Amino acid sequence: MTDSLFLLVxxxxxxxxxxxxxxxxxxxxxxxxxxxxxxxxxxxxxYQPFADFIKMLAKEVINPRGVDWRLFDAIPLVALAAVMTxxxxxxxxxxxxxxxPGDLVVVLYLLSLPAVALFLLGWLSRNIFAAxxxxxxxxxxxxxxxxxxxxxxxxxxxAGSWSISDIVLWQQKNLWFVFLQPIGFVVALxxxxxxxxxxxxxxxxxxxxxIAGPWTELTGRxxxxxxxxxxxxxxxxxxxxxxxxxGGPALPWTLSPPWLNALAGFLLFLIKTLAxxxxxxxxxxxxxxxxxxxxxxxGWKYLAGAALVQVGIALVINYLWVTP
Amino acid sequence: MSVLREMFGNLIGRPVTVLYPREKVPIPxxxxxxxxxxxxxxxxxxxxxxxxxxxxxxxxxxxREVEFRGKNLARKKRPQVKLYQCIRCGLxxxxxxxxxxxxxxxxxxxxxxxxxxxT
Numbered sequence: 476m477t478d479s480l481f482l483l484v485x486x487x488x489x490x491x492x493x494x495x496x497x498x499x500x501x502x503x504x505x506x507x508x509x510x511x512x513x514x515x516x517x518x519x520x521x522y523q524p525f526a527d528f529i530k531m532l533a534k535e536v537i538n539p540r541g542v543d544w545r546l547f548d549a550i551p552l553v554a555l556a557a558v559m560t561x562x563x564x565x566x567x568x569x570x571x572x573x574x575x576p577g578d579l580v581v582v583l584y585l586l587s588l589p590a591v592a593l594f595l596l597g598w599l600s601r602n603i604f605a606a607x608x609x610x611x612x613x614x615x616x617x618x619x620x621x622x623x624x625x626x627x628x629x630x631x632x633x634a635g636s637w638s639i640s641d642i643v644l645w646q647q648k649n650l651w652f653v654f655l656q657p658i659g660f661v662v663a664l665x666x667x668x669x670x671x672x673x674x675x676x677x678x679x680x681x682x683x684x685x686i687a688g689p690w691t692e693l694t695g696r697x698x699x700x701x702x703x704x705x706x707x708x709x710x711x712x713x714x715x716x717x718x719x720x721x722g723g724p725a726l727p728w729t730l731s732p733p734w735l736n737a738l739a740g741f742l743l744f745l746i747k748t749l750a751x752x753x754x755x756x757x758x759x760x761x762x763x764x765x766x767x768x769x770x771x772x773x774g775w776k777y778l779a780g781a782a783l784v785q786v787g788i789a790l791v792i793n794y795l796w797v798t799p
Numbered sequence: 800m801s802v803l804r805e806m807f808g809n810l811i812g813r814p815v816t817v818l819y820p821r822e823k824v825p826i827p828x829x830x831x832x833x834x835x836x837x838x839x840x841x842x843x844x845x846x847x848x849x850x851x852x853x854x855x856x857x858x859x860x861x862x863r864e865v866e867f868r869g870k871n872l873a874r875k876k877r878p879q880v881k882l883y884q885c886i887r888c889g890l891x892x893x894x895x896x897x898x899x900x901x902x903x904x905x906x907x908x909x910x911x912x913x914x915x916x917x918t
Contacts, residue, residue, distance in 0.1 A: 513806040517814045761802050 490567035499706040500524040531699035551700035554592035561585035570640035597689030608688020612679040618774035623666030625782035643723035659785040675762035713751035840899035843874035847891035
C-alpha cells in the first residue's frame with residue numbers, strides 16, 4: 476500500500492473519521508447505559524445515539540429571528556472538525572503516522588474549540604438563556620483549562636517530548652504515568668469531565684436555570700452535529716488520557732507479525748478507554764451540579780494547586796532519576 | 800462511600816424499570832384506564848351523566864327494550880362520553896347500577912382530538 480493511500484485510509488476510515496464516529500456512538504451508548512444501570516434504570520438500546528442523530532438530521536432547522544444562519548450553520552461543523560482532527564494525532568493502534576513533535580499542544584487546543592464554539596453559539600443566538608450559558612461555558616473554560624493543560628503537560632515534561640506518540644513510547648519503556656503521576660491523572664480526569672460539561676460541571680446547560688444554555692436555539696442538523704461533537708470529544712478526551720497516563724495502545728513487549736501487534740494494541744486501547752468511560756460515568760452519577768463560583772473555588776484552589784504540585788514532583792523525579 | 804456502594808451494587812443488580820412499550824408492567828387491579836360502555840347492559844338511567852364531575856357524559860337517543868331485575872323497561876337514552884376530556888375519576892363506574900359503563904384496565908389512551916366519543 477502506498478503511503479498516501481495508507482494516510483487516506485488512516486484519516487477517513489480506520490482509525491480516522493468512520494471508526495471515530497462509530498466508536499463515539501458506541502461509547503455514548505455505554506456511558507448512558509452505565510449511568511442508567513447505576514440509577515436502576517434500563518437505559519437506552521445500543522442504537523439510540525445513531526437513532527438520535529438520524530432523527531435530528533431529519534428535523535426542521537429553525538432560524539431564530541435576526542440570527543446570522545451561516546455562522547450558526549458553520550460553528551457546529553468547525554467544532555466537530557476540530558475534535559475529529561484532534562483524534563487523528565492520538566495513538567490508537569500504534570504511533571500515529573501524523574504525529575509530529577508538539578502535537579500534544581495542538582490536540583489540547585483543538586479539544587478546547589468546542590467550548591469556544593458553544594460560547595459563540597450562545598452569543599449569536601439572541602436568546603438570554605443561550606447568552607448566559609455561553610458566558611458560563613467560556614468562564615468554565617478559563618477555570619478548568621489551566622489545571623487540565625498542566626496535568627496533560629506533566630507527562631510531556633517527564634517523557635522529554637511534546638509528541639503524544641513519544642509519550643506513549645516512553646511509557647512502554649518505563650512505567651505508566653498513572654503510577655508516576657497519580658495526582659495529575661485525577662486532575663486530568665476531573666478536567667476532562669469539566670471539558671465535556673458533564674455533571675457536576677454541566678453549569679452552562681443547567682436546565683433549571685438556563686433551559687439548555689447555548690444549545691437552546693439549536694435545532695435539526697445543528698443540534699445533531701453539536702451532539703456528535705460532544706460524543707466525539709468524549710472519545711478524543713478519553714483516548715488522550717489513555718495515551719498520556721495509561722500507556723495508550725502500547726504493549727510491554729512486541730508481538731511478531733506487526734498486524735497482531737496492532738490488533739492487540741487496539742484491543743488494549745478499547746479496554747482502557749472503556750475504563751475511563753466507566754470512571755467518567757461514575758462521576759456523573761455520583762455527583763450533583765455545582766455552581767460556577769464553587770467550580771471557581773475547586774478549579775483555582777484545589778485543581779490548579781494539585782496540578783502545580785504534580786509538576787513540581789515531576790520536575791524533582793526528572794532531576795533525580797530520569798535525566799541524570 | 801455509601802453512594803459508590805449503591806451505584807456499583809445497582810450496576811450488577813436488576814433494573815427496576817422496563818423498556819416500555821416493548822415490555823409492560825402489570826396493571827394494578829384498581830387502575831382506572833379509558834372509559835368503555837357495554838351497551839347491552841345499559842338501561843339508560845342517566846346516573847353516570849349526573850355524577851360526572853367533568854360533565855363529559857351526555858345522554859343521546861338510544862331507544863331499546865331492556866331487562867332489569869326481572870322487569871322489561873323501555874330505554875330512551877344511552878350515554879356518550881367524550882373520551883379525551885374524561886378525567887378517569889371512576890364515579891360513573893361506581894354509580895352505574897348495571898356495570899354497563901366502566902373503566903378498562905388499559906394504560907395507553909391519549910389523543911389530541913377533544914371530540915372523540917365513546918358510545
